[in-house]
Amino acid sequence: MSKIINKTLKIIFLYSTLMCLSSCAYLHHVQVGEIDSTGDNDLIPFEIKVSEFGIDLNDAKSTSKILMNSKNSKQADEILTMLQYFQMGPKTGAPVFSVAYVNHLENKIRENCPSGRVTGIMSIREARQYPVIKGEIVKIKGYCLRSKKEKI
Amino acid sequence: MKVVLIALLSIYFIGCVSLNTVSLTSIPANRSKPVVATTERLMFFGFNFDNDYVDYLTDNLKNQCPHGLISGVLTKDESIDYFLYIVWKKRITAQGYCVSLKSAASSKSSSNIGSENPRKRNPSNMTSEIDSKQESVEVSDE
Numbered sequence: 001m002s003k004i005i006n007k008t009l010k011i012i013f014l015y016s017t018l019m020c021l022s023s024c025a026y027l028h029h030v031q032v033g034e035i036d037s038t039g040d041n042d043l044i045p046f047e048i049k050v051s052e053f054g055i056d057l058n059d060a061k062s063t064s065k066i067l068m069n070s071k072n073s074k075q076a077d078e079i080l081t082m083l084q085y086f087q088m089g090p091k092t093g094a095p096v097f098s099v100a101y102v103n104h105l106e107n108k109i110r111e112n113c114p115s116g117r118v119t120g121i122m123s124i125r126e127a128r129q130y131p132v133i134k135g136e137i138v139k140i141k142g143y144c145l146r147s148k149k150e151k152i
Numbered sequence: 153m154k155v156v157l158i159a160l161l162s163i164y165f166i167g168c169v170s171l172n173t174v175s176l177t178s179i180p181a182n183r184s185k186p187v188v189a190t191t192e193r194l195m196f197f198g199f200n201f202d203n204d205y206v207d208y209l210t211d212n213l214k215n216q217c218p219h220g221l222i223s224g225v226l227t228k229d230e231s232i233d234y235f236l237y238i239v240w241k242k243r244i245t246a247q248g249y250c251v252s253l254k255s256a257a258s259s260k261s262s263s264n265i266g267s268e269n270p271r272k273r274n275p276s277n278m279t280s281e282i283d284s285k286q287e288s289v290e291v292s293d294e
Contacts, residue, residue, distance in 0.1 A: 027242060027244075030209070032225050033177055034178075034248070038253050122210050
């Protein structure tokens with residue numbers, strides 16, 4: 001009987017944690033650039049968003065404690081701690097598999113603004129926080145300067 | 153026991169504001185018209201489901217200087233704790249200087265003098281410009 005109650009409590013706890021933590025957004029950094037409204041130009045807004053999966057091993061540890069029995073969770077805890085030794089050092093957000101996801105930003109700006117004349121660039125580094133999995137996001141917002149004489 | 157608790161709480165309440173990040177762009181010579189835009193969000197238990205409140209920061213700043221150039225932009229990102237991080241606020245402040253069309257034009261012409269390769273537009277480096285004719289950048293996925 002006590003086992004059933006324990007399991008039910010575990011499920012309720014996990015479910016409530018999932019509900020509470022679902023889609024929490026965290027803002028790491030914002031930077032606003034210079035804004036040029038001079039001249040005979042239209043400011044066409046654009047937005048670029050790139051993201052990558054991140055994994056929070058501390059979350060994984062606490063989840064394993066809920067889902068596994070004490071022996072298995074201890075083993076999982078040791079393995080995850082071992083992995084964490086390779087992820088030490090300063091970082092923003094959860095570790096991701098590859099940081100190459102931000103390499104295409106310049107090309108994406110070119111795609112959005114073929115003239116290459118951009119202003120009011122605001123770069124936002126944010127994260128979507130789900131249990132264990134994190135969405136590490138870089139968002140660029142800005143304006144493409146387009147001469148009023150140019151054809152749209 | 154009570155004394156220890158009060159001492160600990162008083163230490164905690166001293167540092168209630170923290171600065172997360174700061175960034176600054178080049179400062180103009182003409183700093184007569186400062187412009188400021190602030191956006192903030194109050195949070196309970198840290199629950200925050202989007203960061204859309206930041207999106208209007210640039211628009212707000214731009215509207216304060218409709219036909220000018222905003223330069224020397226200082227962006228501050230700070231957290232204000234009201235009670236044990238149960239209630240806290242995230243505040244983003246962007247402040248800069250509005251340089252009017254005339255001043256911007258004069259700085260433009262003065263920057264052109266003596267430069268070997270005068271830029272066709274905005275030579276004072278006040279706007280990010282990506283030269284569309286430059287060679288494509290190599291991008292490699294690992």
